[in-house]
Amino acid sequence: MNTDQTIKSRKTAKVLAHEPWTPSITKEEQEQLTQELLQLAAHAPYHYKSTERYKDLERGLTSSLPFRCYTLTSDDCRAAAHYIEEEAIPAGKVQNMLWASDIMMVMTWLPDVFGEQGDVDNLAAEQLPFTGTIRNMEHIAAASAATQNVLLGATARGLPNYWSSGGMLRQKELRDFLKIPLNELMLGCLFVFPKDSDVRAADVKSGKLRDQGKEIELWSSPVRL
Numbered sequence: 670m671n672t673d674q675t676i677k678s679r680k681t682a683k684v685l686a687h688e689p690w691t692p693s694i695t696k697e698e699q700e701q702l703t704q705e706l707l708q709l710a711a712h713a714p715y716h717y718k719s720t721e722r723y724k725d726l727e728r729g730l731t732s733s734l735p736f737r738c739y740t741l742t743s744d745d746c747r748a749a750a751h752y753i754e755e756e757a758i759p760a761g762k763v764q765n766m767l768w769a770s771d772i773m774m775v776m777t778w779l780p781d782v783f784g785e786q787g788d789v790d791n792l793a794a795e796q797l798p799f800t801g802t803i804r805n806m807e808h809i810a811a812a813s814a815a816t817q818n819v820l821l822g823a824t825a826r827g828l829p830n831y832w833s834s835g836g837m838l839r840q841k842e843l844r845d846f847l848k849i850p851l852n853e854l855m856l857g858c859l860f861v862f863p864k865d866s867d868v869r870a871a872d873v874k875s876g877k878l879r880d881q882g883k884e885i886e887l888w889s890s891p892v893r894l
Contacts, residue, residue: 681876682829686769692743693863709818715811736812777853778812792851
């Protein structure tokens with residue numbers, strides 16, 4: 670599949686399992702797939718470096734990239750789903766996707782924040798709304814490009830995938846469980862599912878907007894000077 674075909678064939682596939690699935694690939698293959706997709710994300714363009722406040726020496730997260738990625742294997746996904754079930758957290762379809770996914774990647778972006786900062790280790794929620802600046806717009810664009818690279822990489826490998834806004838995974842209880850800092854803003858949770866998801870008696874939902882607004886003349890205008 671060439672680049673054009675990969676981009677055109679990428680589509681939303683929300684795979685909903687009603688019980689924990691056996692992963693379709695081994696733990697080693699999950700780790701390898703994750704590393705390959707991270708390599709693609711790392712090649713996304715970015716304009717501005719992240720600020721020093723986001724460097725986490727303890728975890729080794731010291732990159733100047735304006736985004737971070739937190740990765741889960743199938744075991745981690747099932748553990749999160751079990752926690753949601755045990756704590757009766759109303760996570761809806763996120764739990765079903767955690768039952769099904771082979772890997773999941775949480776993409777965050779790192780907003781520039783100005784003025785006096787509170788105790789970032791004891792935030793009650795994400796720092797929303799964020800400051801609307803050119804730099805933050807560029808950070809979001811970079812994280813989005815990295816996210817698209819991951820989705821295209823999964824598509825090129827024939828793996829159903831879904832970009833979720835995160836739902837209840839954005840909230841403090843589950844952010845603490847996943848060890849994802851609240852001073853980072855969650856751009857999305859990227860679920861990658863088994864190739865045979867459609868034959869595992871799963872509910873697979875496609876994107877509602879896939880075929881809407883695609884006519885080029887309706888969103889593109891030539892500039893002739």
